[in-house]
Amino acid sequence: MDRKDAIYLALLIFVTFIWGVTFPMIKDVFAYLSPVSFLAVRFAVASLIFLPFVYRKLIQTNRNTIKYGVVAGIFLFIAYYLQTVGLKYTEPALSGTITGIYVVFVPIISYLYLKRRVMRIEVYSSVFAFLGLVLMSYSGLHNLAIESGDILTFIAAIFYAMQLVYISKYASNVDPLVFSFLQIVVVGVLSLAFMPTDMYPIVFSYYALFVIVFTAIFATFLATYVYVSALSRMNVTKVGVILIGEPIFADITSIFLFNEPVGPIEILGICIMIVSIGVISYFSD
Template sequence: MKKHVLADISLLIVTIIWGSTFVLCKIALQSMETFSFLAVRFFIASAILALIFWKNLSRLDKNTLKNGLIIGLIMFFAFATQTLGIYYTTPSKAGFITGFTVLLVPLISTLLFKKPPRKESLIGIVFAITGIVFLTMGSGGELSVSTGDIIVFVSTFGYALQIIAISHYSTFSDSINLSIIQIGVVAVLSAVFALIFENPQIPTGAPVWTSILLTAVLATAVAFTIQNTMQKHTTPTRAALIYLGEPVFSAMFSYMILGEVLSPKGVFGCALIFFGMIVSEVKMASLFKKPSKASGRFKKAS
């Protein structure tokens, strides 16, 4: 199997895992505050990776350390704002809003690297964003925006920068060590903010610990290691299009666990999102070509 195909499949699995985290975070946030939850989640994830890959970590170089710190800072901003926003809105709606990341990735890439996205990618993005609009519509066709929705929207800028940063830095950094460092940075910063702004408490109860362990092990330790290892074999725009399935899976898990039901407009929105992903895959034969060595690293941002 070619690397770019394996990368796409791997990132889709990661997207499914991340789709479940909106519900899991909502459950945990009923008993924990935002930064306390993130601190516990990311400390567990970083400890697991450090224990498993301690030999690899002993070979950490300054370049990977620097790159991991940069991505970690971006990740902290994205996760802190998104998790805080989830507390004030529904998991499914938070997932839908996070989908706007797909629009921001090619736009930010264009600003940073002065190279516009391919027109085929834009076609897929148009369908996808249209789908998100339908997903966020109320029963009367209106768009209902809450404080939580705005905070989650702010987080999409962080996630867009994270996707771009990982696509760039993972090409010349050790993927495992990069994951450990960036996750560790989020853990430390979350703990600092928890001590300053919150009243940290040890979480109690099976539902809370189940949510913490699932998000720490699967959605953090496993998912980010896969992302750092595989995303280098595709482009930021393609990765963002795959990640756009996250709100759809968020809605599915919200229905199965919390009983949230999508409206007919929401179902139609899901269909548009998947159609946009299919269009971007089937009709973009050029995107399946691995960038040539002469093209340079920055062309991966197209």
């Protein structure tokens, strides 16, 4: 691993940290505005943050970059929307676990779509990372019956995997900043269009405003640019396994902020996930 790859690895871990610590914050925001309304405002703010950095480049952007960015944005919106709606009809722990299935789909879709040989270490790391996620979510997995929300979340996981693989195909041939901006704009516009499907009265709150701005800057603007840039250099399975580490930081945050209990099974799951991330980071190209 060269110095630049090590920097991308560190940045990806930072992104999973940001996503993890914002998860409890976002859950609280839904007391003030609906999930899709939150997505619309969050991605609209992130688009405005991007604009000063990309407006000159947009003039010179070719049609292929626009096409690739729009398609990737559609994949991302579908994943976000289905996961958000699905969360209404399933338990949060189960939603997080089902979403994590994307890490298993990434090497499969990568092989089928990119025609890329998948190393055994990638498959093993993906499967064990998901196993760790299941164990880590053990205490929250009470209902084993399949609900409509579970099906929606499962489909969302497939789209998350498709989005990562799709980006990995084109990320090295486009400007990552413009590519990231286009995805964010598409998610914002489509979220705005779908707001009537998930609306309840919006209540103004300084806390909600803080969460919107914080997630727009760190969990959207910065995070999207980092993982798009990383996919231009690192293989997609490695990036997928690293990003699945988000629940680790979410759990740690919940433990420290809300004193949520954690048992030996959950600790074992966290350890398995950390080992899986470390193994694929070290041994995969």
